Amino acid sequence: METSKLIESAAKAVENSPDMISLLFILALAVFLGFELIAKVPSTLHTPLMSGANAISGITIVGAIMVLNNAGTNQTAQILGAAALGFAAVNVVGGYLVTDRMLGMFSKKAKKPEDKA
């Protein structure tokens, strides 16, 4: 009984959503892509990588907007959604700005002494 209900609800969820399985596919592929991409980042850039990645994790801001939109007249949901939005905004704005500030400092050698010789 329990199991059949579980399967039923799962089936319903899959039907109503953009395919749970394909989202899991996306997740698996994105993880592998992430490993490949990030393994190539040189250690010089690990701090900006971390703060830049941190800014990307602020993508929760999209979730916060959607939750706020769906909240309707439910005041608790509205307040929680707005708080989520605020925190995500700190993450996104702060993360990208501080990364940009850091990367602006990385400079190449202006002139190599060997070149003069």
Added chain:
Amino acid sequence: MITGIAYVIASALFVIGIKLLSSPDTARRGNMVSAGGMLLAILVTLIDCSGTSLAWVASAVAIGGLIGGIAAQRVEMTSMPEMVALFNGSGGAASLLVGCAEFVRAPESSWTVLLPISLAIVIGGVTTTGSLIAYGKLSGKISTAPFQFTGQGLVNGLLLAATVVCCVLFSLTLGEGSLDSARMNLLIALVVLSLVIGVTAVIPIGGGDMPVVISLLNSYSGLAACAAGFVILNNVLIVAGALVGASGIILTVIMCKAMNRSLSNVLFSGFGSAATSGGGTAIEGEAKPITPEDAYYVLEAARSVLFVPGYGMAVAQAQHVVKELAAILEENGCEVRFAIHPVAGRMPGHMNVLLAEAQVPYEMLVEPDDVNPTMENVDVGIVIGANDVVNPAARTDESSPIYGMPIIDIDRARSVFVLKRSMRSGFAGIQNPLFFCENTRMLFGDAKDSISNLAAEFKD
């Protein structure tokens, strides 16, 4: 449809952005591309969610954006690890709140929604308080020493077990309507448990291991975003979250390898506490001091100089005078390089950013593997505020707690200057035989003053 396509483009922009980070030349552009992706995703969502009260959105974004923006402009490069920890924590809090808000809005969802909600809450909660504790330790607001008590492992294990049970009950017990209040209680329990676990998990970890902790929390904040993506069934959250999760895990692994320790050893052993620092053979010998004048004569004749900076350089704010001395040496016809150990500083790549701030070109920065094979050709090695990463005991003394850790073999350079305030042992409390080597000279005093004195000697 259009929203979906925009999300695909945003995801692609994130990927391209990270790809451009693989070279310092294109990295800044990469960050902008990534920010463009974020902006696109936000705008499209706002258009799609036209029913949202704009007043709510505008005020929340304005307040959050202002706080983040000001913090980003003001932060000192030395304090970058603290800043990243705080941003991490706020990302975690956002995921936690999204999970809560979604449950409050639609409590009778199926388990396929409830399970991601519980995961977003747990991972987000652990990230939030874990990051706050990491911030406290990094900024010195709470003791950097590992905080341990007997039965700590048991307490953490019980907390974790309770969380798993709550997750299962919350998402898998079926029934409509009547169970709502029970579910609400479980939700509150999950929030409290995850916040507590964040504290208890990070508090036993010493300040020297913070690079690992920050990397791991970075990964968690991505995973929390991923879980939030499954809550609202949104692919851009899943892709972005997975990229961040992968990035954090890779950095964590690099940090652990650089210390020759397993992740579980870092997380649970309380490295640097009294129990672990007892090891190591006592060292016989006398450290030989040197005056700036004598150091100058050695440096004047040197053809190859290798700086080894550590966190002490950041504390003394010596990076600018170091750059000045490096420029003088180069003008003198000397080859100058900086050897950066992966765990130097308080977060991955921290030294690189500090030297970049002092306008040291990144071509001058080398990794231990590049420089160790040719160490015999280095005339002078200058160790500034680094200790454990140049400790030869890691190679030779099996009883040393850091035995086996890859180090910069500066003791094999022709001569070594160690800049140090006093003969105190380093962060992990381990004796360093480098100070007693035949070719080592100690330049006592504040690192910034010592380097300025050296630079002044050249000018005279």
